[in-house]
Amino acid sequence: MRFHTEYLTFRTPTHRQYVNITPDVEKALHKSGVQEGMILVSAMHITAGVWVNDAEDGLLADIDQWLENLAPFRKDYQHHRTGETNGDSHLKALLVHHQVIVPVTAGKLDFGPWQQVYYAEFDGQRSKRVIIKVMGE
Amino acid sequence: MRFHTEYLTFRTPTHRQYVNITPDVEKALHKSGVQEGMILVSAMHITAGVWVNDAEDGLLADIDQWLENLAPFRKDYQHHRTGETNGDSHLKALLVHHQVIVPVTAGKLDFGPWQQVYYAEFDGQRSKRVIIKVMGE
Amino acid sequence: MRFHTEYLTFRTPTHRQYVNITPDVEKALHKSGVQEGMILVSAMHITAGVWVNDAEDGLLADIDQWLENLAPFRKDYQHHRTGETNGDSHLKALLVHHQVIVPVTAGKLDFGPWQQVYYAEFDGQRSKRVIIKVMGE
Numbered sequence: 117m118r119f120h121t122e123y124l125t126f127r128t129p130t131h132r133q134y135v136n137i138t139p140d141v142e143k144a145l146h147k148s149g150v151q152e153g154m155i156l157v158s159a160m161h162i163t164a165g166v167w168v169n170d171a172e173d174g175l176l177a178d179i180d181q182w183l184e185n186l187a188p189f190r191k192d193y194q195h196h197r198t199g200e201t202n203g204d205s206h207l208k209a210l211l212v213h214h215q216v217i218v219p220v221t222a223g224k225l226d227f228g229p230w231q232q233v234y235y236a237e238f239d240g241q242r243s244k245r246v247i248i249k250v251m252g253e
Numbered sequence: 254m255r256f257h258t259e260y261l262t263f264r265t266p267t268h269r270q271y272v273n274i275t276p277d278v279e280k281a282l283h284k285s286g287v288q289e290g291m292i293l294v295s296a297m298h299i300t301a302g303v304w305v306n307d308a309e310d311g312l313l314a315d316i317d318q319w320l321e322n323l324a325p326f327r328k329d330y331q332h333h334r335t336g337e338t339n340g341d342s343h344l345k346a347l348l349v350h351h352q353v354i355v356p357v358t359a360g361k362l363d364f365g366p367w368q369q370v371y372y373a374e375f376d377g378q379r380s381k382r383v384i385i386k387v388m389g390e
Numbered sequence: 391m392r393f394h395t396e397y398l399t400f401r402t403p404t405h406r407q408y409v410n411i412t413p414d415v416e417k418a419l420h421k422s423g424v425q426e427g428m429i430l431v432s433a434m435h436i437t438a439g440v441w442v443n444d445a446e447d448g449l450l451a452d453i454d455q456w457l458e459n460l461a462p463f464r465k466d467y468q469h470h471r472t473g474e475t476n477g478d479s480h481l482k483a484l485l486v487h488h489q490v491i492v493p494v495t496a497g498k499l500d501f502g503p504w505q506q507v508y509y510a511e512f513d514g515q516r517s518k519r520v521i522i523k524v525m526g527e
Contacts, residue, residue, distance in 0.1 A: 117254055117391055117527055119426040121495055152256040153388065154293060156428060156491055160502030162443045167347060169299045174331035175343055182344050186323065186460065194448035203452050210441060210453065213350050213487050217293055219386045221258055226384055228297030247500055249493045251427065251526075252388075253254055254391055289393040290525065291430060304484060306436045311468035315477050316484065323460065350487050354430055356523045358395055363521055365434030389525075390391055 120148030120250040123160075128240035134176045135235040137246070141218060142225060144248045151223045153252015158215035160247055163205035163239035165212035171232040183208045183238075205238035212236055220252055257285030257387040260297075265377035271313045272372040274383070278355060279362060281385045288360045290389015295352035297384055300342035300376035302349035308369040320345045320375075342375035349373055357389055394422030394524040397434075402514035408450045409509040411520070415492060416499060418522045425497045427526015432489035434521055437479035437513035439486035445506040457482045457512075479512035486510055494526055 122144045124137060141157055157166050169175070184204075193203030216233065219226040235246055259281045261274060278294055294303050306312070321341075330340025353370065356363040372383055396418045398411060415431055431440050443449070458478075467477030490507065493500040509520055 119527070121493070121500070154386070156493055158491065158493060160500075160505065162502075162504050168351060169343060169347060170332075172332060172335060174334050175340065177331045178340050179344065179347065182324065187456065194451045195444075195446060197448050198446060203449065206443060206449055207453065207456050210443060210486055212347055214442060215491060217295070217352060217354065217491065219258070219293055219295060219384050221386075226258070226297075226386075228299075228382060230299050231297065245502060247493050249428070249495070249500075253256075291523070305488060306480060306484060307469075309469060309472060311471050312477065312480055314468045316481065319461065319481050349484055354432070354489060354491065356395070356430055356432060356521050358523075363395070363434075363523075365436075365519060367436050368434065389393075 117253060118148055118150050120144060122248045124246040126235060126237060126244045127242065128237045131240050132180060133237045133240055136171050136232055137235050138232045141233050141248055144250055145220060148250035150220055150250050150252035153220045155218040155220060156215060156249045157218060157233055158247050160245040163202055163209050164244055165209045165214050165236035166216050166246065167212050167234050167236060168216050168231050169234060170230050183211065187211055202239045208238045254390060255285055255287050257281060259385045261383040263372060263374060263381045264379065265374045268377050269317060270374045270377055273308050273369055274372050275369045278370050278385060281387055282357060282362065285387035287357055287387050287389040290357045292355040292357060293352065293386045294355060294370055295384050297382040300339055300346055301381055302346045302351050302373035303353050304349050304371050304373060305353050305368050306371060307367050320348065324348055339376045345375045391527060392422055392424050394418060396522045398520040400509060400511060400518045401516065402511045405514050406454060407511045407514055410445050410506055411509050412506045415507050415522055418524055419494060422524035424494055424524050424526035427494045429492040429494060430489065430523040431492060431507055432521050434519040437476055437483050438518055439483045439488050439510035440490050440520065441486050441508050441510060442490050442505050443508060444504050457485065461485055476513045482512045
């Protein structure tokens with residue numbers, strides 16, 4: 117069984133940002149030489165998510181507004197007693213989940229027509245990491 | 254290591270629909286011959302989800318109403334500038350996640366007493382696919 | 391390929407409770423001898439979740455309140471026609487997802503600085519289980 121592990125590093129210019137990392141996942145797959153298996157793509161921080169959805173700017177704006185509505189910035193989160201101000205970032209990350217598994221078949225991401233892997237930054241402007249781990253044969 | 258990949262195709266009669274696909278997952282497992290490992294069950298479209306929960310019609314009605322409440326149909330999603338009308342379907346799919354991993358132990362789905370795998374269609378009446386990938390030994 | 395499977399059992403004293411199970415996941419990894427691979431940590435019940443986030447009591451209180459806000463206890467869920475009263479527990483579990491995959495690199499949980507695995511009980515005071523399945527080499 118083959119394993120290939122890579123780490124992506126982000127330092128987004130804005131507090132919240134959505135980055136299409138599908139090309140990075142594909143590159144990791146090609147380096148691994150895996151033909152059958154899967155790829156774990158997982159945020160290594162607790163204020164960031166990873167999802168699979170459409171690469172469409174209008175939708176990304178909708179998602180951003182929807183998340184702010186369901187998990188809004190507020191001053192009075194109890195988490196802020198630690199000195200942090202990012203309680204909403206944790207909640208947004210929980211809501212969208214922090215990881216996906218991408219299936220690999222015949223040496224390719226086994227995706228439907230519109231599926232793209234996104235890194236969702238909810239507390240940016242600092243260094244954050246994502247692990248890409250390819251496993252298979 | 255063994256790999257066995259199948260694709261389910263759906264064309265649901267209604268716009269939103271919830272389909273118990275546990276028997277399909279079990280069939281794929283038996284075909285694979287895997288005794289130890291896992292099964293990835295993952296929607297291949299960006300307006301559909303996969304979850305593990307109870308096979309109880311009242312609960313499914315509750316989930317449907319709850320999702321419509323948290324991620325409602327609206328005309329004014331920015332995504333609709335593309336000509337689409339399914340912005341809410343994307344948000345509902347993000348909320349429930351689009352995939353699960355089913356553990357396999359001693360040749361069986363290693364589930365608790367009430368766990369069932371569901372395909373959640375949020376934009377039906379068209380052809381959609383799910384990948385089932387069994388991996389193990 | 392190595393497989394190592396363990397089951398944790400919970401009977402929480404309160405209806406909702408959040409338990410840091412990172413030490414249990416680490417113990418299972420060490421028993422397995424796996425150096426490269428992954429660990430599936432998955433609730434075996436449909437009213438419980440598993441997430442990766444911060445071990446900070448203020449945040450846990452925020453999450454609890456947020457989940458009660460988005461998926462509140464209500465008497466009139468249709469699921470309650472079965473005699474159950476835990477409709478909200480199912481919705482909370484769906485929202486946070488019931489499982490995570492922990493990457494393993496060089497014999498260790500390949501986590502970022504603040505990541506911890508939590509069991510989220512939404513319908514406690516009864517016996518519940520989580521499966522930990524280590525897979526790799």
